[in-house]
Amino acid sequence: MRTRVKICGITNKEDLAAACLAGADAVGFVFYPPSPRAITIEQLLGFIETIPAFVTKVGLFVNESPEVVKETARVLKLDLLQFHGDESADYCQQFNQSYIKAVRVKPGLNLIQYAKEFKNASGLLLDAFVPGIPGGTGEKFDWDLIPTNLDLPVILAGGLDDLNVAEAIQKVKPWAVDVSGGVERQKGLKDHQKIFAFVNAVNQA
Numbered sequence: 001m002r003t004r005v006k007i008c009g010i011t012n013k014e015d016l017a018a019a020c021l022a023g024a025d026a027v028g029f030v031f032y033p034p035s036p037r038a039i040t041i042e043q044l045l046g047f048i049e050t051i052p053a054f055v056t057k058v059g060l061f062v063n064e065s066p067e068v069v070k071e072t073a074r075v076l077k078l079d080l081l082q083f084h085g086d087e088s089a090d091y092c093q094q095f096n097q098s099y100i101k102a103v104r105v106k107p108g109l110n111l112i113q114y115a116k117e118f119k120n121a122s123g124l125l126l127d128a129f130v131p132g133i134p135g136g137t138g139e140k141f142d143w144d145l146i147p148t149n150l151d152l153p154v155i156l157a158g159g160l161d162d163l164n165v166a167e168a169i170q171k172v173k174p175w176a177v178d179v180s181g182g183v184e185r186q187k188g189l190k191d192h193q194k195i196f197a198f199v200n201a202v203n204q205a
């Protein structure tokens with residue numbers, strides 16, 4: 001099975017083109033103003049039309065109002081929603097659109113129960129837990145905390161890069177991997193060589 005790749009935190013046309021050219025299956029846009037990778041609808045409207053076929057457009061939100069999520073998804077024609085806050089399953093389902101639920105993994109969290117609660121999600125994104133930071137931490141977490149029998153496709157995130165992603169795939173065997181910081185030259189700006197190296201490492205894993 002080929003491990004899918006999502007490159008997250010895209011903020012400009014050039015980084016988007018590099019992610020698509022490298023072979024990303026999905027690109028993520030962060031609609032969370034405190035993030036150094038945050039982007040607005042107006043900014044993204046300037047280049048979202050350059051995304052070619054077969055690259056999934058993912059919008060990321062953190063405890064956002066339903067009105068803002070609906071408007072963002074409508075205007076940008078987002079393919080997939082990704083929720084990184086304390087959103088309930090009912091909240092996530094109200095948009096009648098495929099979604100990924102992100103969960104920040106720490107010891108004692110019942111991921112099997114979590115997957116049952118979000119059984120209608122298209123994937124469960126497993127990320128590092130860092131107090132006060134909903135995502136994009138650049139931190140790994142203990143992959144041994146991931147049960148082997150989760151009922152949802154696992155999207156592994158958190159501190160991945162081209163040097164550790166092969167080990168992550170061999171250990172966790174996720175449906176997909178997701179990266180932001182590990183392919184950057186500075187927060188919010190991607191390093192195109194790192195993007196290509198990451199995708200190549202995934203494909204060789």
Ligand SMILES: O=C(O)c1ccccc1NCC(=O)[C@H](O)[C@H](O)COP(=O)(O)O
Pocket residue numbers: 008009028030032035036037060061062084127134135136137138139157158159160178179180181182
């Ligand atoms: O990337 C962010 O700044 C961010 C901020 C708030 C919520 C989510 C965010 N990113 C979500 C992602 O899917 C990241 O790719 C994921 O957390 C992994 O990030 P990294 O550890 O930097 O690879």
